Amino acid sequence: MTVPPSEVLLKRACAQVGLSSFGARPIRIGENAIYSLPSRVVVRIGRSGQATAAAKEVAVSRWLESAEVPAVKAFPDIDQPLVIDGSPVTFWRELPEHRHGTPPEVAAVLKRLHASPLPTDFELPALTPFVRLAERIDRAKTLADDDRGWLRHQLAQLTKAFAELPAGLPRCTIHGDAWAGNVVVTADGPVLLDLERFSLGPPEWDLVSTAVRLSTFGTMTAKDYESFAAAYGHDVLKWDGFDVLRDIRELRITCYAAQRASEEQSVRAEAALRVACLRGLRGPRPWPDWKPLS
Incomplete structure (x- = not known):
């Protein structure tokens, strides 16, 4: 069985930051590939060449947290994004149970x-x-x-x-x-x-x-x-x-x-x-x- 390219990148990225990718579950595979790890970390793999955009997302997340505007949070203590074979990889805290907003x-x-x-x-x-x-x-x-x-x-x-x-x-x-x-x-x-x-x-x-x-x-x-x-x-x-x-x-x-x-x-x-x-x-x-x- 051929392993999807995003799974290869996922394993390499997780290994690089000391996280286990075992049991990872795909959330969405499209222009960006998004996986959920059992450790309640979400991994986002961006399109090749989009490292600058990924870095902006991480910076925005950290700024929003400091400004007390509720938003998804970049995982702390990781220098993000990682760039593997040209693709940016970022790590996020998984949200608790939620619903769409009214x-x-x-x-x-x-x-x-x-x-x-x-x-x-x-x-x-x-x-x-x-x-x-x-x-x-x-x-x-x-x-x-x-x-x-x-x-x-x-x-x-x-x-x-x-x-x-x-x-x-x-x-x-x-x-x-x-x-x-x-x-x-x-x-x-x-x-x-x-x-x-x-x-x-x-x-x-x-x-x-x-x-x-x-x-x-x-x-x-x-x-x-x-x-x-x-x-x-x-x-x-x-x-x-x-x-x-x-x-x-x-x-x-x-x-x-x-x-x-x-x-x-x-x-x-x-x-x-x-x-x-x-x-x-x-x-x-x-x-x-x-x-x-x-």
Whole structure:
């Protein structure tokens, strides 16, 4: 039996820091491979060449702990990340039993994060909402030429619009990917997960991740959204720049589906649906037929 490359890296990394990888359980194997060890340590193996990003995640985790913002915690007393054959490996404390956060709980932890002072021992990068989108459009083999051209034009238009966003809330530290799955609740309260996209930017970017559940996907009730906005103290749907950030979010997840469709036939119908919706061919929002991609 061939051992997956991530398991080889896992064993080598654990041995290097004195942890046993025996009995490791895969949590998710994708762009990043994530394993849980019986010792309640989570090991994350990143993509080759992503050591700088992994180092930022560890720095962000330690800063959040000092700022008393609840988030996943990097395992202490290990100089992280390890880099093995080009792939960064980081170690994290496993969370206790938890559930997904409710809209008010998501809002509360985001409000706490956005109010935190900026870190002083490292510099957060500026938000880059268009990272890898051009490459995904160009490399999506299943896109029709007309769809590819439209997506390229939409990307250009949104890039310009993002640079000209109207005034909003003060820029601050943002999570960068603050959808509901990245906030869980333990017995001690809400906890932020996935620190990869932490950056400096408009807090509205984090709020839009919840707002699109109502406006784009129709998977949230108006009452639940109102509870989110009330808990945060701001309704991003009423901001003049909402449509721009909403459209960028929609473009991002559509380009991701198009990339996946090039590799997985089962995703092709979903990718085509998303492109058609963005192009106005499936009626007005919301589009409840969109299916999440694992």
